[in-house]
Amino acid sequence: MRHKRIGRKLGVTTKHRKSMLRNMVTDLFRNDKLKTTDTRAKEIRRVAEKMITMAKQGTLHKRRQAGAYIRDNEVLRKLFEELAERFKDRPGGYTRITKLGFRRGDNTPISIIELVEEEYKPKKKKKAKAAPKKQKPKATAKAGSAKVKSSKKESAEELGLIDEEEKKTPEVLAAEAAAVAETIEISEEETEPKAMAEEEPTAEAEEAPEAQESSDAPDAKTQEVSEEAPEVESEPAAETGPEETLEEEKVKEPSAAEAEETPEAQEESSDAPEAKAQEVSEEAEAQPEEQVKAKAEESSEEQAEDNSEVEEDKETEKKEDE
Numbered sequence: 001m002r003h004k005r006i007g008r009k010l011g012v013t014t015k016h017r018k019s020m021l022r023n024m025v026t027d028l029f030r031n032d033k034l035k036t037t038d039t040r041a042k043e044i045r046r047v048a049e050k051m052i053t054m055a056k057q058g059t060l061h062k063r064r065q066a067g068a069y070i071r072d073n074e075v076l077r078k079l080f081e082e083l084a085e086r087f088k089d090r091p092g093g094y095t096r097i098t099k100l101g102f103r104r105g106d107n108t109p110i111s112i113i114e115l116v117e118e119e120y121k122p123k124k125k126k127k128a129k130a131a132p133k134k135q136k137p138k139a140t141a142k143a144g145s146a147k148v149k150s151s152k153k154e155s156a157e158e159l160g161l162i163d164e165e166e167k168k169t170p171e172v173l174a175a176e177a178a179a180v181a182e183t184i185e186i187s188e189e190e191t192e193p194k195a196m197a198e199e200e201p202t203a204e205a206e207e208a209p210e211a212q213e214s215s216d217a218p219d220a221k222t223q224e225v226s227e228e229a230p231e232v233e234s235e236p237a238a239e240t241g242p243e244e245t246l247e248e249e250k251v252k253e254p255s256a257a258e259a260e261e262t263p264e265a266q267e268e269s270s271d272a273p274e275a276k277a278q279e280v281s282e283e284a285e286a287q288p289e290e291q292v293k294a295k296a297e298e299s300s301e302e303q304a305e306d307n308s309e310v311e312e313d314k315e316t317e318k319k320e321d322e
Contacts, residue, residue, distance in 0.1 A: 008043055021047055022069060028095075029075045029083065033114035038099065041113040045095050048113075052094045055084040083115070090120040 010017055020040075025047050028034045034044070051069065054062040063080060070076050087094050099111045 007046075008039055010040060010043070022071070025051065026070050026072055026075050028113065028115070029070070029079055030072070032117075033112055035100075035110065035112050037103075038097075038109040038111045041097050041111045044113055045097065049092065049094050051079060052083055052087055053092075055080045056088060058084060087116075087120075089122070090116070 010020075012020070021043060024034060024036065024040070024044050028044060028048055029051075034041075036044070047069075051066055054066050058080060063076070066079065067073075067076055070079070083094075094116055095113055096116055097111050097113050099109065101110060102108065103110050
């Protein structure tokens, strides 16, 4: 088995094979092409590309190594001056093998080996595929219909090969900005009536208990005044009651000395307590009237103060709402 045995024997001895490859490589550099069998062309390619790599380095040591294999000085000069300049940018692959078919007689495959003449054009490095950008949801149908994209462009944008911002025209950008502004205005118009409708019932609910309190305040005060008035009227009656009873007892129980008096004296004594009782009753009536008037004035003043306080509270609440 031929494990790890590189190269082909080509059906000849070692000396014959080495001299044959040296002569064929020299002819290739001299004429830039060579017609031979397919297997020999593949062996020539191995040696020829090594020689060109040494020529590209251009040092004295490499020149002497190449001169030990190529014995022709003109071919050696061409290799280090012309071919090294031609292939200085190409990273390998200096030769090309083209198959021509089969040879008549022994039916051996024939091919041409030649040096590449085309200028090397380095391929552009492919950029790493970026993560696909998340597309924002379109605001309205107008913004969606502003620009219709083909399926190929959409797939390229998803892969990140085309930037959407670079491909957008100013007209498309203007249309998108207008669509966004319209959506903002519509949302503001919808929220304003809702806020107004929520504020109105709350203001009415706040004003209702205040009005009830203000309406209940004068009623309570009038009730207090009405309750106090009969009490005032009843007080003089209670005060005058014991005096009148004492006087009546005195009148009903006259002493023995008074009984002995003349009828005229009895009449005078009987008239005196009646006059006193009338005076006392008149004084009692005058006192409650004055007290009632004073209390009525006090209640009216208290009502005016309460009304002024209620009005001030309403004004402060209105200012807070504004």
